[in-house]
Amino acid sequence: MSVPDPLPSADPNFGDFLSGKAIPPFAALRAFEVVGRVGGVRRAAALLRLDHTVVSRHLKALEEWLGVMLVDRQGGRVTLTETGQAYHARVSAAMLDVVSATREIMAQGQIHDLRLWCVPGFATQWLSAQIAAFEQTGPGFQVELRPTDRPANLIQFEADVDIRYYGDGWLPQPGGPGLHTLVLARPPLLVVASPAVAQALAGIGGVDDLLAAPLLHEEHHEQWRFWLRGNGLDLGRQPLPGALLWHAHLALAAARAGRGLALANRYLVADDLASGALVELAVPGAQAVAIGSYCMVTRADRANNPAIAQLRRFLRQQVE
Incomplete structure (x- = not known):
């Protein structure tokens, strides 16, 4: 019996990929991702707990490795070039996938506390009491409820769940790439x-x-x-x-x-x-x-997380 070649011969670059020649130094990629996300070298350095000169060296090293300019350095400010913006979007998405995969692996068989963001009126007038009742069921974890007018960036793990009211005929609308949306309640006015x-x-x-x-x-x-x-x-x-x-x-x-x-x-x-x-x-x-709905939004890859699913079932029962 013949053993298949583990390296696809149709892709001449696949061997380079495995040897690491197609992947820039991870420290440089990480520094670039954070700089692009927070909009500055010093702020990125604070998050990474590095000296800002180290972050600057990482950016320079990445540019030299790629052979392209990723940032504009003018007047002490650092902004992404058009090429840098396009590259950052893909690097950031890839790193978020790594973060998500890592969290899911580490969370297998475990239930952790949930961070829930919610529009303030619904949070204070109804949801807070429901969370208190939910805790009485002994779910094995706590729900941190944060009333806020700003939707959580679930893709970047600002929260596990976001609940707010979305009107039928005006922006914003719930959901988006990588998100799962459940209509929790559609109350008449x-x-x-x-x-x-x-x-x-x-x-x-x-x-x-x-x-x-x-x-x-x-x-x-x-x-x-x-x-x-x-x-x-x-x-x-x-x-x-x-x-x-x-x-x-x-x-x-x-x-x-x-x-x-x-x-x-x-x-x-x-x-x-x-x-x-x-x-x-x-x-x-x-x-x-009824002109809108309260929607419960989660990351699509976490929609069936045991803690999220348990809270979702409880809230749907309370609404019904």
Whole structure:
């Protein structure tokens, strides 16, 4: 029986690859990747715990090895050239694959604590209590919950799980290359107001009359625009009346203070409705409209991680 040649003869460079001649020094590659990611030699040196002169020498050595310029050095600043940017994207992706593979190997058979980032309103008004209930089940690990408006960079392992609200018709949208997305909840929106404002608008005739009411917006008009469209009032790109509050917390605080009408879902206002701080405004002819979803996003290669899967099952049960 003949033994196949371990080196594919069709690729004349494969032997060079195995001998290491096609791979630059790893220390130089690592320094280049960090410099390109953080945008500076000194910051990269701090992360690598090296002197900045060492990092500079690594960059120079890599350029000499490749025979191309990877960085521009002007006025004490270091920026990637166009060639450097293209090379960095591939080097960074390869190193992240190595990190991911290493973590998965080291985590085999183990369950580690999870880092969960979440949009603040959902985190404080609903998710925090669910995490507390989850801990009572004795999962064998802890969940570190961080409320933040900025989605986690899951590809670079800023967090294990990211949960936030994504509107149907406006950016950003969930997911992307290397990510797994699960729709956790798709709640209909309520029109809410303080008891005094709701009383003043008790005689409202229908959806059209809301345009004369003080509407409260978050960072843009899209929530109200899509809710009105779902109730038969398509205003196109016509500007809507009312103040921009930039955050769901502020819009609901303004509603409690009697400044106008806010859109919210029961995950955000259940306690306010129970206490009477806010009431649902009954709008004749209006129907329940959902304009977005809370999505749970993870790295695709970690979607079936035992800890992530355990938390996902629990949260889906709570939502249902």
